[in-house]
Amino acid sequence: MSDSERSGADRDPLVSVEGLRTYYASERLIGGKPVKAVDGVSFEIGRGETVGIVGESGCGKTTLGRSVLRLEDVDAGRVYFDGRDVTELGRRELKSWRQDAQMVYQNPNTAVNERMTVGQIVREPLDVHGWGTDSDRRDRVAELLETVGLEAEHYHRYPHQFSGGQRQRIGIARALAPEPEFIVLDEPVSALDVSVQAKILNLLTDLQEELNLTYMLIAHDLSVVRHVCDRVGVMYLGKLMELGPTEELFRSPSNPYTRALLSAIPHADPTVSQDRITLRGSPPSPRDPPTGCGFSTRCPFKIRPTEHDAVDEEGWTRIEEFRAVLRDRARNADGFVDGLKRRLGVDDRATPIREVRDDLFGDVSLPEAARERIDRAVATAAEEGVTEATELLDDAFGSVCETEVPDDHPTAAGRLSRCHRHRDEYEEPDEYRTDTR
């Protein structure tokens, strides 16, 4: 991936993130799997640019923002700020760097300390960094309050005397206090009334221009991102699925996940027809993400084996469900208690698999070859075991999407998408028609 693909094509990068991974250890002492909150993320943010990070709840946006600022311990990867590797900084250097890189939080009600006055809240970072003299700090706070649209007289008031929008202005003034170059804005307007949101976004845009700031904006509200960001990164299960200039990405998303996410937004013009993509189920657990592509378990564009081309969408849905049931049983079959039950002959799972097949496939028409494979898997489960049956189904119906992690593919100048369909041997997502299958 070239620099121009990852950064705002023509800008000098201020922040470079390479292969960042942040895992949260399991609370269980033995055998617990970590939460893979951020799982190998790379991108750049150009000087003066705003890069948005979007994705469903729990996909790792906040952890990514906190990891970039080194507020979380990262497991792997590098963050460069102005060419300097900040993943290597010791405590003192880190404290000094933090003046340059700040965070504005989602909820202005919890982000500020209710017992401190507005003046104390805004000046705290200045006190921490030993900025100027006492009177310099007072003057700076008064100036900052005016910069964010409050009044210098608000210095001695308490946060509870302010509205949500005003509290967010206090949070912004505090972040601006140490004169940072870079700010991570974590859902800066999602807790605010819609009428106030635009005012805060406009303030952030004005401040960016005036103070030459660089932003990473985390949001789940796609209209906020579209309004404010130069480029957007779309996250799913700890990974960036797509990255590109905002308007291009909104107009013609490359990645199946981006398509699904955007298809949920109602079109401004209700007469324009749009295909809504309904995703099955919820995202898998980041403790146990799928092997291969993280989106493969829900992707409507999943690559299917060509020998089963004749299977229609409903047929595939049932096959995937059947495979999921068998996989689940195979996982449990590895357990000690289940193994013991099997040896004692009290394991009755072979019969239910036959029943599962009858339930799932009784009312769908499947081509003969597919039905034969399924019947063979049922027989194998009874004769050899459910693990062997699972393998048989993997051989017949498996997909590259389940076994290989897709790379970042450049799909156009300055755009990247992580999907096997961009490889030459497959149809691109926009060529693949699910409705004709």
Ligand SMILES: Nc1ncnc2c1ncn2[C@@H]1O[C@H](COP(=O)(O)OP(=O)(O)OP(=O)(O)O)[C@@H](O)[C@H]1O
């Ligand atoms: N301190 C923590 N300890 C353990 N797991 C955590 C911690 N913080 C976040 N997680 C988990 O990491 C994953 C990513 O969480 P994160 O808050 O980064 O996602 P998000 O996209 O910002 O979600 P939201 O939009 O709901 O804020 C989630 O599964 C979450 O439960």
